[in-house]
Each structure stands twice: as structure tokens, then as C-alpha cells.
Amino acid sequence: MKILHVSLGLPPYRTGGLTKYCMDLMLTQIEQMNEVVLLYPGHHQPGSRSYIRKDRVEQGIQVYEIVNPLPVSLMGGIRKPKKFMKTSHMDHYVTFLQEINPDRVHLHTFMGIHRSFLEAAKSMQIPIVFTTHDYFGICPKVSLLDSEGGFCNDYGDGAKCIDCNRQSYRSMTLFLMQTKYYRKWKNSNLIKALRARMKKTITDKEMKKKVVPKTTIVPVNPKLAREYGMLRSYYIDMMRCVDYFHFNSTVSKMIYSQYLDVKGEVISISHRDIVDQRKIREFHTKDMPLRLTYLGPVDTYKGFFLLKECLDHISQTTNHLWHLKVYGGGYVEQTKEDQSRYSYKGRYGYEQLEEIFNETDLLIIPSLWKETFGFIGLEALAHGVPSLVSDYVGFTDLIQDGQNGMLFQPNSHDLIDKLLIVMEDREYLSQLNRNICTMDIHFTMDQHAKVMTDFYCSMKNSKLYKDHLTLGVMH
Incomplete structure (x- = not known):
């Protein structure tokens, strides 16, 4: 089977659970005699259209980059929704998909991806699966937490998004974070110090917000609120292009089911570094911390x-x-x-x-x-x-x-x-x-990858499997 994964990129440029899972799944799928391709949102090249270029081959993974993708905000939020809804011609995506001819498209994120990519895959009848690593598309800040730190059940038709995203990255910051130079120097001491300073500023403001009562009511910008509402609609439409959702938990299934009619299964996830090292442990008595x-x-x-x-x-x-x-x-x-x-x-x-x-x-x-x-x-x-x-x-x-x-x-x-x-x-x-x-539990990525292959195959005839509450098995 030939699988096209769409993710944020590869380590060390990208980190976190999403990147770890995608990378480990791809490597295991290669070991199981599948052909694997990765597409990721890359750098911006002012003055040119969006296009796809072959980046490199990494551990058997054929890696392609979208040049001039949509912005990638990670967990930094979105200040200007319109920049995340820009259109791109479908033709270069159709050409790319025709060239690599995948059996399945496996999305791990909607960040940086134009809607026309999904429309191209749909027009070519390539089944699309999406793993629900987070809530980007529903929530600009990914977490579905409101500005007070509580769960966001109602975004007020976009009005509440304004307050949540007030401290979000500026457009120039997002641009710089997607440059080749940032990719190269991301882990330098200088860039680490700048990120730490930015994080401290945001944390201080969040803590101040918790202890200082609001004395001034900031009027809502109705135009900006509408743009946040349009942003959510834009990504919900993208999600409707997905054929089957791979929910990594019942929690994610519950959330996504509140926003659209979803078809898919819950399959718990793993990664390649997890090894069964369970052992009986000794615990100190109450006279020890x-x-x-x-x-x-x-x-x-x-x-x-x-x-x-x-x-x-x-x-x-x-x-x-x-x-x-x-x-x-x-x-x-x-x-x-x-x-x-x-x-x-x-x-x-x-x-x-x-x-x-x-x-x-x-x-x-x-x-x-x-x-x-x-x-x-x-x-x-x-x-x-x-x-x-x-x-x-x-x-x-x-x-x-x-x-x-x-x-x-x-x-x-x-x-x-x-x-x-x-x-x-x-x-x-x-x-x-x-x-x-x-307890009876399987930790291996090998087992999980086999279950994912079965899941891909089930998309062809819509026959999904019975519920099992075991790691790496559909439930």
C-alpha cells in the first residue's frame, strides 16, 4: 500500500506528540513493506504561487514540501483569520497526487494545508483519513480553552475568539518561524532564549488575568468576530472532505461529533520508543515524602x-x-x-x-x-x-x-x-x-501499524471492526 501522510514536518524542526506519532507510524509502515510519502507545509517564497517541491528522502520516507503554504500557528493562536483562508489553485495538487498516486491520504493536521489539496484528493477518489491529534480548525488555539482557562462550549459566533487570540503570534513572527533560517537555527541558544522570553511574557499575562478583575469592557469588533466565524466554517468544510476519522480516544470522538457528522473509529495510539518495562515497585511509608x-x-x-x-x-x-x-x-x-x-x-x-x-x-x-x-x-x-x-x-x-x-x-x-x-x-x-x-495491554508500534493498515483497508468497503478497549486495537 502507498500512503501519503500530511503532517507538520520532521524532527528536529517539528516536535511533540503529533510529529512523534506520525514519524514512528511511517517508519513502521515502511518496515511492513508499505511505501510512504510525507507532505508538509514549508517555507514562504514571496512573489510566487504555491507549489510542491521534492525535499529529500529521510529513512526511506519520500519527503515533499509545500512552498507558500497557509501559515502554521502551532499553539500560538491566530490574529488575522483571513490569512488562514487564502485560496490556492488545485492544479499543482492534482499534478502532485497523479505523480505519486497514493492509495490513501493520512492527514495528521489541517495546519498550513489549502482546502484545494483535499478537494483534489476527493476529485481523484483517494480515500482520506484524519487522526485527531488536536482541535485546530475548530479552535484557533488548538485546545478549546477560553480566555479564562475554562472549556469553550460556545465561541460566541467568533466574538470570544478575539479575546483568546489577542496575544497570538504576529504575522511576521509566523512568517519567520516558517523560514529555512529558523528551521536551521531553531535550537540555537539565541532562538531558545527568545522563545523563553516570549513564553514568560505570555505566562505572566495569563497569571495576571487570573488575579486582576476585569475593570474595562473591551468592545467587540464585529468584523473580526465574523472572520473568526468564517475561519471555523472554512475548516469544518475541510473536515467534511475526510472519509474516515481516526479518533485517538473517546474524548476526541466526543468533541468532533459535536461539530459535524463524523464517520470513523477510536484507535488508541503508541510510538516506537515505548517498551514494556513494568515491574513491582516499592513505596515509602508516610514518614517519607x-x-x-x-x-x-x-x-x-x-x-x-x-x-x-x-x-x-x-x-x-x-x-x-x-x-x-x-x-x-x-x-x-x-x-x-x-x-x-x-x-x-x-x-x-x-x-x-x-x-x-x-x-x-x-x-x-x-x-x-x-x-x-x-x-x-x-x-x-x-x-x-x-x-x-x-x-x-x-x-x-x-x-x-x-x-x-x-x-x-x-x-x-x-x-x-x-x-x-x-x-x-x-x-x-x-x-x-x-x-x-x-493488566493485558500491548505497547508495540508494530501491532498498532497493522491495525492502522486494517483501518485503511476498511475504508474501501466501510466495514469497520468491533469495539475493543486494548491499545492499538479498534474500539
Whole structure:
């Protein structure tokens, strides 16, 4: 089978769960004797039309670049919706598809992709599958969180998008981030320092918004609100070009089903670096600090500040011993008291996970957004580490509350209650660990890739498979 994947690009230029999953799936599909092609939104070349050029061959993957794509905002938001709805002629996409002649198109994102690409694939009757890594297209900031940090059920016909995207990247920033020069120097110390400074500014404004009441009502710009409404309609129309949705969790299926009539299946995901390393662990008694771990960006949407608020409350109202290690990018100011309770370790590499989990009693995943999956939870399972997970996280498909992990509703009351349970009863963690070690679960990417091949084949005759709640198996 010949599969055309459409993604944001390849490491190290692009990172994150979407890129990791796409890359690992492609490599495994090649090992299983499939032919794989990747198309990604590349750089801008002022003064010319959009076109596709052959980039290179990477580990057996034929890589093609869209020159002059739509802007790629990642999680930075959208200030000017019209720039994300520009049209492009279909002819160069038709020519490209005729040249490579794929059996399936597998979309991992709509970012940077013109609607005419999907229209070209539809006109040629090439089946299209889309993996729901996030909510871009429905939400300009990807997460479906409003400006107050709550879940966005109503975008006010675009009016609420204005406030959410007020601090979004400027057009020139997006342009520079898609240049060949940025791609080359992205991981230089200078660019890292600039990104950290930008992140600190945004974080400070978000925290200020939480503690300072609104005193001025900013009038809504009706023209801009309409543009955000048009933007959502534009991408919903693109989604209607998809033949089958690959939902990576029941959470993502629930969300997408609210916005359009979807056809597809839930298939939990994996990646090539996950290896079954489950083992029986020893947990200290209450006279020793409970070793808590948070892995992810120090950011509101990931629930970090909710977690810190809850732990600070426990510290002020109880004598329980605990310490939280924080691994991930982001900025936070520390008090002297914080320094005794929190350790900020900065970004981590995958090769560090075994050591990190060996020093972890409980992993906490406190996401406030409807996270479509969450690889870090799967990685904890693979090491036999219990996790306390927000029920907004798609990974909870693999958790039986109180059996192989703990779930909580993403509010301070429930999170505090669940944290106190494990702080007061360390044997509870031991039982969770034993249950994890005996649960029937498959971690291999090889198995998942085979299921995806079956899924591709099922698109031809619309016969999908029965429900199974096992990793890498349709359910």
C-alpha cells in the first residue's frame, strides 16, 4: 500500500506528540513493506504561487514540501483569520497526487494545508483519513480553552475568539518561524532564549488575568468576530472532505461529533520508543515524602497551575510529606517555601524517562483541555507507575479508576481529595502498581501499524471492526 501522510514536518524542526506519532507510524509502515510519502507545509517564497517541491528522502520516507503554504500557528493562536483562508489553485495538487498516486491520504493536521489539496484528493477518489491529534480548525488555539482557562462550549459566533487570540503570534513572527533560517537555527541558544522570553511574557499575562478583575469592557469588533466565524466554517468544510476519522480516544470522538457528522473509529495510539518495562515497585511509608512527578509544559492548559494551587493548599492545611518534580519547558517564580516542595528540572529527553519514573511514586496529568490522548500516561503505564489523570485526557480510555490508576474531575476540590487519598494510604499505590503489572495491554508500534493498515483497508468497503478497549486495537 502507498500512503501519503500530511503532517507538520520532521524532527528536529517539528516536535511533540503529533510529529512523534506520525514519524514512528511511517517508519513502521515502511518496515511492513508499505511505501510512504510525507507532505508538509514549508517555507514562504514571496512573489510566487504555491507549489510542491521534492525535499529529500529521510529513512526511506519520500519527503515533499509545500512552498507558500497557509501559515502554521502551532499553539500560538491566530490574529488575522483571513490569512488562514487564502485560496490556492488545485492544479499543482492534482499534478502532485497523479505523480505519486497514493492509495490513501493520512492527514495528521489541517495546519498550513489549502482546502484545494483535499478537494483534489476527493476529485481523484483517494480515500482520506484524519487522526485527531488536536482541535485546530475548530479552535484557533488548538485546545478549546477560553480566555479564562475554562472549556469553550460556545465561541460566541467568533466574538470570544478575539479575546483568546489577542496575544497570538504576529504575522511576521509566523512568517519567520516558517523560514529555512529558523528551521536551521531553531535550537540555537539565541532562538531558545527568545522563545523563553516570549513564553514568560505570555505566562505572566495569563497569571495576571487570573488575579486582576476585569475593570474595562473591551468592545467587540464585529468584523473580526465574523472572520473568526468564517475561519471555523472554512475548516469544518475541510473536515467534511475526510472519509474516515481516526479518533485517538473517546474524548476526541466526543468533541468532533459535536461539530459535524463524523464517520470513523477510536484507535488508541503508541510510538516506537515505548517498551514494556513494568515491574513491582516499592513505596515509602508516610514518614517519607511522596514522590510526585509532573511531565509537560508549565502552562495553564496543561493544568500545572491548578496542580500547584492544590498542592499549596495541602501544604498549608496538612502535615503530609510530599515533593513535586517538574519536567518541562516554561517559567514560574519560586518562593523560598516553593524551593523545599518543588524541583524544576527543565526540559527532559526521552532517554531520561526510565530514571525519572524510577524516582516517581505517582505521575500527575492535570490537563484542563480535552487532551486527545497523552503519551506520557502510556509511558508511565509501560514503567508500572500509577498515574492520577484528569478525566479530560484521552489516555483515560486505558485507565480503570481505582484499578490501574486514578481519575479526577479537573477542579481543585476533586484533585485535592484524590491527592490526600494517596498521601494517607501508600498501600493504595502499591495495589495500583500490582494491577498495572498484570493488566493485558500491548505497547508495540508494530501491532498498532497493522491495525492502522486494517483501518485503511476498511475504508474501501466501510466495514469497520468491533469495539475493543486494548491499545492499538479498534474500539
